[in-house]
Amino acid sequence: MSFSTASAGERLPFGRNTLLKVYLAVFLIIWAWTFIGTTDKANWITENVLTTVFIGGLALSHRRFRFSDLSYTLMFVYILLHIYGAMYTYAENPLGYWLQERFHGDRNHYDRIVHFSFGLLLAYPMRDYFMNHFHWPNWVCWVLPVEITLSFSGAYELIEWAVADVFFPAQGAAYLGSQGDVWDAQKDMVLAFSGAVLVMVLASVVKRMSTIRG
Numbered sequence: 001m002s003f004s005t006a007s008a009g010e011r012l013p014f015g016r017n018t019l020l021k022v023y024l025a026v027f028l029i030i031w032a033w034t035f036i037g038t039t040d041k042a043n044w045i046t047e048n049v050l051t052t053v054f055i056g057g058l059a060l061s062h063r064r065f066r067f068s069d070l071s072y073t074l075m076f077v078y079i080l081l082h083i084y085g086a087m088y089t090y091a092e093n094p095l096g097y098w099l100q101e102r103f104h105g106d107r108n109h110y111d112r113i114v115h116f117s118f119g120l121l122l123a124y125p126m127r128d129y130f131m132n133h134f135h136w137p138n139w140v141c142w143v144l145p146v147e148i149t150l151s152f153s154g155a156y157e158l159i160e161w162a163v164a165d166v167f168f169p170a171q172g173a174a175y176l177g178s179q180g181d182v183w184d185a186q187k188d189m190v191l192a193f194s195g196a197v198l199v200m201v202l203a204s205v206v207k208r209m210s211t212i213r214g
Contacts, residue, residue, distance in 0.1 A: 004068040006128035007207065011066035019069055023076045027055075030080060034087035046163060047086030051079060065133045071125035078121040081114050090114065115188040119149045119195025124203060142200055149196035153189040160185070 002009055003019075014020055031051075038044040058067075058075075067075070085093055096110030126145035130136050136144075 003070065005070045006068050006124065006131055006203075009068055011068065013066065014062055017069075020072055023072060027076065027079065031083055034083050038087045040089060043089055044086050047089075048083065051083060051086075054079065065129065067125055068128050068132075071128045074121040075125055078114075078117055081117055085110055085114055111188070112191055115153070116191040116195040118153065119146075119192040119197070120199050121195075123149050123196035123199050127200070127203070142204065146193065146196045146200055150189065150193045153192040157185040157189065 004010060004012075012020075031048075035041070035044055084095075088094060090096070090111035091108055093108060093110035096108035096113070099105065099110075100108055123145040126148060127141045130144055131138075131141040
């Protein structure tokens with residue numbers, strides 16, 4: 001079975017894509033486990049609204065556009081990171097506490113990991129979409145994912161503010177996860193932006209190397 005990338009490879013429909021079926025089954029199992037195991041179901045529901053929208057959007061648009069296997073893999077990893085964070089709340093995540101103790105940190109950095117991963121893992125699928133659905137110029141497909149990552153990060157911080165202060169103040173503190181850092185939103189945006197820049201640079205280097213070898 002071939003593993004397609006944004007630049008090449010056949011885009012198999014869901015019915016013939018074994019990899020995608022495995023990802024969906026694993027996601028549903030882990031998603032159910034996080035719901036059963038969470039200690040704060042209200043926060044879990046709040047955190048997973050965007051998860052539902054994201055998965056639903058992929059399903060509804062699958063007939064019109066199929067991402068590459070690499071793009072689906074990156075999105076799969078990101079969504080698992082997110083729902084694992086939603087299980088405990090980002091500020092109380094056990095992996096974050098382990099890393100904090102291991103490296104003598106001053107806070108639980110799991111939320112920082114996921115924000116960085118937002119850029120690192122989702123910018124490439126954006127490039128895949130712009131390049132193979134809209135067929136935009138090559139330079140646009142390299143630059144626009146970075147710009148959109150920064151824009152989405154800012155929009156997400158506004159959503160967090162709305163949830164924390166306007167719509168669901170009871171779940172706001174857990175959802176916000178700032179842990180007393182007044183610059184938390186800005187740091188999250190920088191991390192997402194840095195992740196997007198990094199993955200675009202890496203993808204460009206790999207593409208150039210494969211072109212030279214070819």
